[in-house]
Amino acid sequence: MSEPEEAAAVVAAAYGGPEVLSVISVAVPEPEPGQVRVSVRAAGVNPFDYKVYSGTFGTDPEDLPLRFGVEAAGVVTAVGADAVGPAGPVAVGDEVIAYYVPGAYASEIVVPASSVVPKPAALSWEQAGGLLAAGVTAVHVLEAIGPAKDETVLVHGASGGVGLVAVQLAVEREATVVATASKAKHDLLRELGATPVTYGPGLADRVRAIAPEGVHAGRRAMARRTLPDETAFAAIIYVLVGGCSWRALPPCFGISKSYPIN
Numbered sequence: 001m002s003e004p005e006e007a008a009a010v011v012a013a014a015y016g017g018p019e020v021l022s023v024i025s026v027a028v029p030e031p032e033p034g035q036v037r038v039s040v041r042a043a044g045v046n047p048f049d050y051k052v053y054s055g056t057f058g059t060d061p062e063d064l065p066l067r068f069g070v071e072a073a074g075v076v077t078a079v080g081a082d083a084v085g086p087a088g089p090v091a092v093g094d095e096v097i098a099y100y101v102p103g104a105y106a107s108e109i110v111v112p113a114s115s116v117v118p119k120p121a122a123l124s125w126e127q128a129g130g131l132l133a134a135g136v137t138a139v140h141v142l143e144a145i146g147p148a149k150d151e152t153v154l155v156h157g158a159s160g161g162v163g164l165v166a167v168q169l170a171v172e173r174e175a176t177v178v179a180t181a182s183k184a185k186h187d188l189l190r191e192l193g194a195t196p197v198t199y200g201p202g203l204a205d206r207v208r209a210i211a212p213e214g215v216h217a218g219r220r221a222m223a224r225r226t227l228p229d230e231t232a233f234a235a236i237i238y239v240l241v242g243g244c245s246w247r248a249l250p251p252c253f254g255i256s257k258s259y260p261i262n
Contacts, residue, residue, distance in 0.1 A: 004027040004028055004029050004030070005027070005028045005108070006025045006026065006027060006028060007025070007026055007028045007106050007107045007108035007109075008023050008024070008025060008026075008106065008107040009023070009024060009025075009026045009067060009103065009105060009106035009107070010022070010023055010067070010068070010069070010105035010106070011023075011024055011065040011066060011067050012052075012053035012064070012065060012066040012068070013064060013065045014064065015053065015054060015055035015059045015064075016053070016054065016055070017054065020053060021053065024065075026106065028108045028109075028110060029110055030078060030080070030110075031078050031079055031080035031083070031110050032080045033080045033081040033082050033083075034080060034081075034082055034083060034084075034112060034113055034114070035079075035080045035083065035110055035111065035112055035113060036076050036078065036079045036080065036083050036085075036090050036096075036110070036111060036112075036113050036116060037076065037077050037078040037079075037108060037109070037110045038072065038074040038075065038076055038077065038096060038098055038108065038109050038110075038111060038116070039074045039075045039076075039077045039107070039108055040072045040073070040074040040104070040106060040107055040108065040109060040129075041072075041073055041074045041075065041125040041129070042072065042073050042074075042124075042125040042126045042128065042129030042130070043069050043071065043072040043073075043104045043105050043106075043129050044069070044070070044071035044072065044099075044104070044129050044130035044131070044132070044133055045069075045130070046070070046071075046130075046133050046134075046161075049068045049069055049070075049105075052066060052068045053066055053068060067102070067103040067105065067106070068102070068103070068104075068105060069101075069102070069103060069104030069105035069106075070099065070100050070101060070102055070104055070133060071097070071098065071099040071100070071101065071104055071129060071130065071131070071132050071133050072097075072098050072099075072101060072104040072109065072129050073095075073096065073097045073098070073119055073123075073125050073128035073129040073131075074095075074096065074098070074109075074125075074129075075093065075094070075095055075096075076090055076091065076092055076093060076094040076095075076096055076116070077092060077108070078092060079091065079092060079113070080113075082113075083113040084113055084114075085113045085114060085115075085116045085117060086114065086117055087117055087118050090113045090116060094116075094118065095118065095119040095121075096116040096117060096118060096119055097116065097117050097118075097119050097128050097129070097131060097132060098111050098115050098116045099115060099132035099133065099136065100115060101115050130161075133161075134160075134161030134162045134164075134165055135165050137162045137165075138162050138163075138165035138166040138169055139165075139169065141162070141166050142166060142169045142170060142173065147170055147173055147175040147216065148173075148175070149173065149174040149175065150174065150175070150176060151175050151176065151216040152175070152176045152177075152178060152211045152213070152214070152215050152216050153170045153175045153176070153177050153178070153215070153216065154177075154178045154179075154180070154207060154211075154215045155167050155170065155177060155178070155179045155180070155194070156180045157180065157181070158177075158179030158180055158181045158185075158189055158194060158196070159179075159181040159182070159185035159188065159189065163179070163181075164192070167179055167189065167192050167193070167194045168192055168193075171192060171193035171194065176195075176211070177193065177194040177195065178194065178195050178196075178197060178207055178210050178211055178215065179194035179195065179196050179197070180196070180197050180198070180199055180203065181196055181197075181198075181199075182198065182199065183198055186198075195210055197210065
């Protein structure tokens with residue numbers, strides 16, 4: 001039997017800042033049935049990666065050294081038997097996006113075939129590698145609130161990763177989208193089909209002026225602890241009573257339901 005190939009991987013040998021990170025060589029096994037090996041071209045960098053190695057989620061020495069990263073894009077270099085992904089059989093040479101795949105900060109990874117989907121040709125490696133952690137959260141958000149045509153949705157933090165995807169998905173559903181962001185991001189949000197508003201005092205009045213009949217639903221994203229079998233983001237969906245507007249902490253704004261989304 002041949003020796004396993006080696007790959008470069010980023011690890012944290014201790015808890016702390018970037019100074020605890022190093023690149024080491026790790027063995028890359030042949031894919032087992034239902035698995036594929038991917039040569040990584042780009043890996044997504046997300047806030048929860050830092051929270052993992054900084055110790056925000058705990059400092060158990062038994063967990064060291066830590067590998068992290070949960071999304072990547074690359075080229076399939078080997079497949080195990082019955083390697084079938086959501087889009088069908090996976091083959092050597094396929095360009096794919098991989099998510100949720102712990103340990104994605106590496107030059108080669110072996111992952112379940114069920115975790116890879118074809119990379120759209122129009123996306124660069126960098127765009128593809130950072131798409132799904134935010135994108136999956138945004139999809140869950142829209143599925144949870146289910147905005148109908150011409151309903152008004154307020155996306156708070158609309159210029160962030162989750163927010164930008166949520167805005168586009170809501171516009172695709174023909175919802176009216178009101179989006180909070182800093183002034184510098186307003187032109188981008190207009191290009192995507194949203195009506196931007198600035199943060200700060202008077203936000204509720206500005207939203208009422210844009211949506212006098214009320215906001216039907218709103219969303220914001222928040223980081224949470226990374227669990228082995230869950231996405232590392234949770235989205236809190238605020239479904240509002242018609243005629244209300246929304247704020248980040250809106251107990252007086254008539255919240256009717258709050259949905260945690262994995």
